[in-house]
Amino acid sequence: MQKNKIPKVLIIAGSDSGGGAGIQADIKAVTYFKGYAMTAITAVTSQNTKGVQAIFQLPINHIESQINSVLEDINPDVVKTGMLADIDLIEMIATRISGYKLVMDPVMVATSGDILVPEDCISAIKDTLLPKSYLITPNLYEAELLSGQTISNLEEQIEAASRILKLGAKNVLVKGGHSDSEKITDVLIQEDKTINCFESKKIKSKNTHGTGCTLASSIACLVGHNKNLNESVQTAINYVQKGITLAPNFGSGNGPILHFDV
Numbered sequence: 001m002q003k004n005k006i007p008k009v010l011i012i013a014g015s016d017s018g019g020g021a022g023i024q025a026d027i028k029a030v031t032y033f034k035g036y037a038m039t040a041i042t043a044v045t046s047q048n049t050k051g052v053q054a055i056f057q058l059p060i061n062h063i064e065s066q067i068n069s070v071l072e073d074i075n076p077d078v079v080k081t082g083m084l085a086d087i088d089l090i091e092m093i094a095t096r097i098s099g100y101k102l103v104m105d106p107v108m109v110a111t112s113g114d115i116l117v118p119e120d121c122i123s124a125i126k127d128t129l130l131p132k133s134y135l136i137t138p139n140l141y142e143a144e145l146l147s148g149q150t151i152s153n154l155e156e157q158i159e160a161a162s163r164i165l166k167l168g169a170k171n172v173l174v175k176g177g178h179s180d181s182e183k184i185t186d187v188l189i190q191e192d193k194t195i196n197c198f199e200s201k202k203i204k205s206k207n208t209h210g211t212g213c214t215l216a217s218s219i220a221c222l223v224g225h226n227k228n229l230n231e232s233v234q235t236a237i238n239y240v241q242k243g244i245t246l247a248p249n250f251g252s253g254n255g256p257i258l259h260f261d262v
Contacts, residue, residue: 007035007224010070010100011217012063012093013082014043014055020256021210022082026217028259032239035221038074040066042082042089049209049251060089067096076100077224078134080217083107085117087124094128101134101223104169105216108142122146131168135229137216138164143174154185154197161189171229173219177202177211188233196230198237207247207255214257215240 009030016022023039030037042063046054070076080103084090106125108117122145130136130146140151146167147160151174161174176185186198215236222232243257250256 004034005225007078007221008038008074008076009035009217009220009224010038010040010067010076010079011082012040012042012067012079012084012097013213014045015041016210017044017046018048018209018251018256020049021213025210025213025256025259026080026082029214029217029239030221032259033218033221033225035224037217038070038076040070042084049253049255051253057086060086060092063089064092064096067093071096078103078220080220081105081129082213082216083116084125084129085121087118087120090121090124091128094132098132102129102132103216103220103223104129104133104136105212106130106136106138106142106146107212108138108145126167130164133169133171134223135171135173135219136164136169137173137175137212137219139175139177139212140179154187157185157187158189158195161187161195162193165189165191165193173233175212175215186233186237188230190229196233198234200237200241203241203244205244205247206253207249207257208244209254209256211240211244211257214243214259 011026014022016024027037044056079097079100143160147163151157151160161172164172170191172189174187184200184202188196218236218239219232246258
């Protein structure tokens with residue numbers, strides 16, 4: 001007999017052949033926190049620590065088939081999404097996961113500041129997926145796109161989170177890792193308007209590939225364990241910080257973090 005509940009997390013995202021981000025990072029994070037990871041792969045990428053060499057988008061009907069197979073049998077406790085770059089895909093997912101607890105990592109802007117998805121996809125995310133989200137975890141650039149305001153200090157970061165909350169998300173975590181500060185401040189605003197700021201040291205490292213995927217999937221799994229959101233966010237932040245500190249330094253570019261204990 002099982003002593004503890006095993007949270008089931010359905011991850012809808014792309015595959016990273018280098019293993020540092022995407023589905024691969026998601027599975028590692030969920031497994032670390034003793035969850036059961038299921039997947040619906042949206043794209044297959046050829047990538048390594050130096051960059052992305054090729055992307056093959058899967059047909060939407062095949063993505064939907066993967067989602068249906070999971071929903072009709074295993075019934076996830078939490079659904080986590082990564083980068084979604086097709087408006088029809090976004091609308092399909094919004095329809096299929098309605099009623100499930102959704103943790104959305106809105107991967108729309110790269111670390112460089114380059115926008116990764118078309119403008120109509122950003123609108124579709126705001127209109128269809130965001131209002132169904134239990135938690136959305138934008139970085140500063142993504143928070144600017146979603147809120148329609150610039151962010152240059154903590155007060156503006158909090159205001160952006162408040163604006164995104166008003167768009168319909170139950171909870172919003174605006175990550176501060178892309179700021180110029182020596183410390184990182186992540187801002188969580190919850191549906192009751194409670195604001196919490198999580199401070200951590202900015203670790204100077206070239207091994208940060210997959211941190212956003214890992215953070216969101218860790219929170220999703222912890223929420224599946226029925227942990228409260230503040231505790232889930234803090235535990236996930238600590239996990240990512242540890243992963244950067246202990247990174248194995250694989251590859252010659254932006255390397256992966258370490259997802260397991262050694």
